[in-house]
Amino acid sequence: MNPKNKLxxxxxxxxxxxxxxxxMLSLLIQSLYNIVDSIFVARLSETALTAASLVYAIQFLMIAIGVGTAVGLNALxxxxxxxxxxxxACRAATTGLFLMLGTSLVFTLVGLLFSNRIAAALTNDPELRQLCREYLSVNLVFCWGIFLQTYGQRLLQAVGDTVLSMVSLIIGAVVNIILDPIMIFGLLGCPAMGIRGAAIATVIGQLIGAAAALWFNRVKNPVIHVxxxxxxxxxxxxxxxxRVGLPTIVMQAIGSVMTFAVNGILLGVSSTAVAFFGIYYKLQNFLMMPVNGLGQAAIPVVGFNYGSGQSDRVKQAWKVLLPTGVVFALCGTAVFLLFPAQLLGLFSASDEMLAFGVPALRIISVTFLFAVLTILCGYFASGLGNGVVNMIGAALRQLVVLVPCLWLLIRTMGIEKAWFAFWVSEVIACAYSLWATKKELRNKGK
Structure with missing residues (x-):
């Protein structure tokens, strides 16, 4: 059965x-090597872990633009x-390549010219600022791999080949995980480079993963060619x-803005609070990777069948998508409720971090069900050609409601109760996303 007939x-x-x-497997592995980075960096010091948490906002912005452009291209x-x-389709794929190359060039120039200024904007602490600068000067300048890898994977996904997409990501992730301890701590004759070594390992893994994804497209993609x-x-x-990609970029970038804003709020509490939030965010991303994989798989399924006028198959996809997501959400909630100390222990958590981090993880985990429904609704609407639902849902759950609620609760009730802000933001975002996606389905189903 060829890819077209399969869809x-x-x-x-x-x-x-x-x-x-x-x-799901490829995204889990991608998220895993972000977690592995943090585990190794945490063994350097809690200060290094805090720096990694601060620069993640900038790294996430690059991911946002790359993924958003790729999602729009995939839907088209x-x-x-x-x-x-x-x-x-081939013409659009070629245009997408030029867009990715242009975006890479912009970030390279930003890294060459503004790494010091960005690090200074992230923190006033001299040691933290130096560590942030070391990471950013590598991660921004050599960002080509992350954009080309994302591009190559989405071409494969558009024709239904998610296996080779997964393999390309696994190749890059394995390279990164192997190089991390070697470059951070100086093993096998390599000099110890600390947090800079973590950044170098990351970009090497991304470049090798990109080469694999582009090669697979050249020899295995039967339909789409540059x-x-x-x-x-x-x-x-x-x-x-x-039209689809820009709202997705905004949606993804909201995560970057949110982490920047929340880190700023938490720095007023303690650097340990910043380190904890960085750990939570990566653990939460790891949990959500299967959900994102499910949603990304829905985009070509919904987009193809909507484009070919098979509205019944589009509606079937809706009925399969959400119940599956609910199962993942409940499993994730159970893990966070039962094993919060063990999760934080992976990152060499201090007693101070464990004291407020364990109850915080349990409070936040209750919201996973609402978060999953919001995410899947956004992907489904994107498959129908409407990326705005995704953007607004993400804005509500991660920025517009969450940040002011968190700030208010910290000031009035302290850090221990501040995490209930997630309850408010996730419920509001979920209610909007379900309403908007059902409306879009009714309209497009006609």
Whole structure:
């Protein structure tokens, strides 16, 4: 069964699951090497871990732009293939490559010119600032891998090949995990480079993963190819990519703005609170990776069948997507409720961190069900060509409601009760996302 027929004819539930499982595994591995970075960095010092938490906001901004552009491209390619327009899909893929290369160049220049200023904006502490600068000067300048890897993976996903997409990410992640201890602590003759070594290991893994993803597309992608000969740039392709991609970029970037804002609030409490939030955020991202894999698998399924006019299959995807997500949410909640101390212990948590971190993880874990529903609704609406639902849902749960509530609760009730801000933001975001996505489904289903 070729990729086109698989998206059109395979029963929706097995189609969604067979596409989602490789994506889930690849995203889990991607999140795992972020966690491994933090585990090794935590062994340097809690100060180094705090620095890694601070720069993660900038790193997440790059991920936001790369993933957002790729999601928009993926949705466009799926619709073009569903409409039986492979030549237009190839043209759009070529345009997407130029967009990724241009974005990489911008971040490289930012890293060369502004690493010191960004580090100074993150913290006033001289030691923290120096560690942030060391990481950013590598991570920004050599960012090409993260953008090209994301691009190559989404071309494979658009034709239903999530296995090779997974393999390319695994290759990069394994390289990163192997190099981390070698470069951070100076093993096998390599000089000890501390937090700079963690950044170098990360970019090397990303570049190797990108090379693998692009190679797989060249030799294994049966439909979509980058074609420079006869290529004609169309602004309409850019508009179509960013109609879905821009809201997704904003949605992803909201996470970066949120971490920056929350870190600023928590620095007024203690640097340990900042380190804890960095740990929580990476653990939460790890939990949400299977959910994101499920949602990303839904985009080509929904987009293809919407483009080919098969509204019944679109509705079937909706009925499969949310109940599956609920199962993941409940499992994640159980882990955080039962094993919070063990999770924090992975990062060499101090007694101070454990004292407020254990109850904090338990409080936040209750909101995972609402967060999962919000995320999956956003992906489903993106498959229908509407990225705004995703953007607004993310803004409500991560920024517009969360940050002011957290600030208010810290000032009035202390850090111990501040985490109830997650309850307020997640419930509001979930209510909006369910309403908006059902409305979009009714309208597009006609």
């Amino acid at each position: 059109a004819e395979m029963p929706v539930r097995p189609l969604l699951y067979t596409m989602a499982v490789p994506l 390619l799926s619709r073009k293939l569903g409409q039986k327009k492979p030549e237009e 074609r420079l000969k006869g290529y004609r740039f169309l602004w309409q392709d850019v508009a179509d990519i960013y």
